[in-house]
Amino acid sequence: MGRGAGRFGQDMAYLAVEVSGAGRHPGAWRRAGPVLTPGYHVELAATAARAGVDFLALGDSFAGQEGPTLDAVAIAARVAPVVPEIGLVPTVTVTHTEPFHISKAIATLDLVSSGRAGWEVAVSRTAAEAELFGRKAAAPAADLWREAAEAAEVVVRLWDSWEDDAVIRDAATGRYIDRDKLHYIDFTGEFFSVKGPSITPRSPQAHPLVVVREEPDSLPVIAAWADVVRVAAPDLAAAHAARDRVRAAVAAAGRDPESVAVLLDIETHLGADAARELDALGPLEPSSLRVAGSATALVDVIEEAVRGGAADGVTLVPLVLPGGLHPIADEVAPALVDRELRTTMPPGFTLRERFGLARPANFFTATTISGV
Amino acid sequence: MATKQIHLAAHFPGVNNTTVWSDPQAGSQTDFGSFVHFAQTAERGLFDFLFLAEGLRLREHRGKIHDLDVVGRPDTLTVLNAIAAVTTHLGLGGTINTTFNEPYELARQFASLDHLSGGRAAWNLVTSSDAFTGENFRRGGFLKPEQRYDRAQEILDAARELWLSDRQPVEHRGEQFSFSGRLTLPSTPQGHPVLIQSGDSDAGREFGAKTADAIFSRHGTLESGQAFYADLKGRMPKYGRRREDLSILPATTFALGDTEAEAQENGHRIRTAQVSPQTAIAFLEQVWGRDLSAYDPDGPLPDIDPDPGAEITRGRVRHEKDPMAVANSWRELAEAKGGLSIRELIVETTARQSFVGTPKQVARQMDAYVQGDASDGFILVPHLVPGGLDEFVEKVIPELQDLGSYRTEYTGPTLRDHLGLARPEVAHETRATG
Incomplete structure (x- = not known):
């Protein structure tokens, strides 16, 4: 018998929150205070941590935002030492950024957060982004995601390019490492080749959590590499269909669909006056299901989504920050516990452990240790 | 001023x-x-x-x-x-x-x-x-x-x-x-x-x-x-x-x-630790451009000359432009100091505290x-x-x-x-x- 949707297969909801700049609503910038100070980002992360969310998704792209934005890995690293427990999942696009750099940056985020790092894989579609680099033209989504599949493979292989016990510090032989436990990845693909090994040793989680958004061309990357999938859907029926697509693709790739959590994006703006406040910010086409209303209305939607099998959890996307996070911490999170959709986690879990995922075996040793 | x-x-x-x-x-x-x-x-x-x-x-x-x-x-x-x-x-x-x-x-x-x-x-x-x-x-x-x-x-x-x-x-x-x-x-x-x-x-x-x-x-x-x-x-x-x-x-x-003598002693201890026997041979190989693993780090410098064309180490800047000249100066130094071993010579030439x-x-x-x-x-x-x-x-x-x-x-x-x-x-x- 398969488990129900949700956390630990117990009809429990995974809970993430996406933050970027002053919030997803472009009109939010006009009312924003300083969004570039470290204090702003520490406060956002601390509020999300108070809500007990599994991870903070830090959105990012090289262009297209209304207001000023910082590099998302930088923000994650800046908050990691001072905000405990919460997972930190920055978006890093692969279209213009070297996979070698991505691999060591996310592994290092895992180090400085003691195993709370993830990586949201994304592509840069626009001509505006391509022109910031001037190396190649904007490409169709199918090409971008084919390249992303190679980038993800390189990043994950580099994470495994050091075995856990490669550092031996053997004074008798003068050797700091056992170099037989470092591996060239020797990746050659359609778009690039990368030799390896990484310059950064294997990280606490070994494989930080890989998050990918569901779209038609991203399914191969999801099938091969995703631990968590984010779905945007206008309603729960569409979300259900998207979850089915993801699970089918994962199963077809020979992986267990139970090991890949599907989280539905819900745009939120909560409060008695929520709808009127949103109108005042100007128009915004919804990019996924939206709740502009009470915390109870949001909790109802989450309950229906998870208990009805449309999703294993949700990523809440406050349209206006930092204010939009407060009702999530103060009202939504406690209500989810009351409805037995969430439990309070004891401290000390890695992000993978929050998703019930084991620390993976090393690709380069898996064949030799499988018989042990 | x-x-x-x-x-x-x-x-x-x-x-x-x-x-x-x-x-x-x-x-x-x-x-x-x-x-x-x-x-x-x-x-x-x-x-x-x-x-x-x-x-x-x-x-x-x-x-x-x-x-x-x-x-x-x-x-x-x-x-x-x-x-x-x-x-x-x-x-x-x-x-x-x-x-x-x-x-x-x-x-x-x-x-x-x-x-x-x-x-x-x-x-x-x-x-x-x-x-x-x-x-x-x-x-x-x-x-x-x-x-x-x-x-x-x-x-x-x-x-x-x-x-x-x-x-x-x-x-x-x-x-x-x-x-x-x-x-x-x-x-x-x-x-x-x-x-x-x-x-x-x-x-x-x-x-x-x-x-x-x-x-x-x-x-x-x-x-x-x-x-x-x-x-x-x-x-x-x-x-x-x-x-x-x-x-x-x-x-x-x-x-x-705490005293100058103690500082000198600490300095020597650190320099020696910085050049393990294996590190001494590796340094020598960088200049010689050859496999010298058979040499005793506590023995004398090799009689054979460097291979000037060899790039034995990759991924670091090579500061020695003329291996033969370096080898000769090292040989002279080793002799002048009363017959330094390979390791002593490398300690002498590479590991030196500024203060x-x-x-x-x-x-x-x-x-x-x-x-x-x-x-x-x-x-x-x-x-x-x-x-x-x-x-x-x-x-x-x-x-x-x-x-x-x-x-x-x-x-x-x-x-x-x-x-x-x-x-x-x-x-x-x-x-x-x-």
Whole structure:
């Protein structure tokens, strides 16, 4: 018998929150205070941590935002030492950024957060982004995601390019490492080749959590590499269909669909006056299901989504920050516990452990240790 | 004349044999706790900045990954952003290679660090041309050696255009890069990050005199330090820069003791630990270009001559240009010192502390070096992680303060404040590059 949707297969909801700049609503910038100070980002992360969310998704792209934005890995690293427990999942696009750099940056985020790092894989579609680099033209989504599949493979292989016990510090032989436990990845693909090994040793989680958004061309990357999938859907029926697509693709790739959590994006703006406040910010086409209303209305939607099998959890996307996070911490999170959709986690879990995922075996040793 | 103030930077011990990983007190090279300890010690000592080096391919020796020194390190910018969270004033500098990064991305990453640290970022520009490292990157090792400073200059110009654009559109059309668009960030607390350079060639010195806020040098003796200092500062006026707009910081090691004899003994102990028997042979092989693993490190130098064409080590700069000359000078030295063994010879030639003595003696030596215009300060390279700065901060810093040549508190929040540098202005930059 398969488990129900949700956390630990117990009809429990995974809970993430996406933050970027002053919030997803472009009109939010006009009312924003300083969004570039470290204090702003520490406060956002601390509020999300108070809500007990599994991870903070830090959105990012090289262009297209209304207001000023910082590099998302930088923000994650800046908050990691001072905000405990919460997972930190920055978006890093692969279209213009070297996979070698991505691999060591996310592994290092895992180090400085003691195993709370993830990586949201994304592509840069626009001509505006391509022109910031001037190396190649904007490409169709199918090409971008084919390249992303190679980038993800390189990043994950580099994470495994050091075995856990490669550092031996053997004074008798003068050797700091056992170099037989470092591996060239020797990746050659359609778009690039990368030799390896990484310059950064294997990280606490070994494989930080890989998050990918569901779209038609991203399914191969999801099938091969995703631990968590984010779905945007206008309603729960569409979300259900998207979850089915993801699970089918994962199963077809020979992986267990139970090991890949599907989280539905819900745009939120909560409060008695929520709808009127949103109108005042100007128009915004919804990019996924939206709740502009009470915390109870949001909790109802989450309950229906998870208990009805449309999703294993949700990523809440406050349209206006930092204010939009407060009702999530103060009202939504406690209500989810009351409805037995969430439990309070004891401290000390890695992000993978929050998703019930084991620390993976090393690709380069898996064949030799499988018989042990 | 007022006493010149000494600037100090702290180099996190890295992937060469200066770092003694075999010491019982040596901690993890990658745990964040090691970085926290080291950075907070530097901040307690009122250092100008912490510094992280970088190498984007693991070194190889005789076709295999070099395993005798520390290997591996975390990502520079990610660690610096995390250290910003556990320090308040300490500058945060790192090497980032211009060959394997694009100007837009670098400008955005350093601007992010400067914002998230409240104005404490510094970038050591390094440009490499080796295809060896290029194998880790999609662009490969395409750069011709003679283009190194062209690329460094252009990436710096491009980054500055972005940093000082205040989110206005930038269009850059150059030999190395052609791009257009807006940075997602306004100018940073420091205007833009502090710029560090370390080239020693004529082109490198010219680049430093024109652009750098700080220079790492390798000139250890008073005389060579003074010559380098005079040369570098003498090149600045033609770029409209004042001598005090640039700090020259030679890489510096030290050994301390309660008495001079104890300091000498500690120095010898550290030098010996830095050159294990296996490391001695590896050093010799770098010069000889041959497999010398059959030689006894406690025996005499090889009779055979170096293979001048061989590149036995990859992934590090080879400073010895003429292996035969080096071999001959080593043979003469070994004989002059009464028949040094291979290991003793390598200890003698490669592992030497810049300053050895009691805390008071070391403080006076350092002060004399700076007051004598051999430098503006030092980048200290301790031999231990994470505690390599502890004793220096506890004992030498107060002596420097007593001499009146070292700060007793930070006087501003930014690294430019610590280094006494003006904040670059948008209008000034437009004139300078236009």
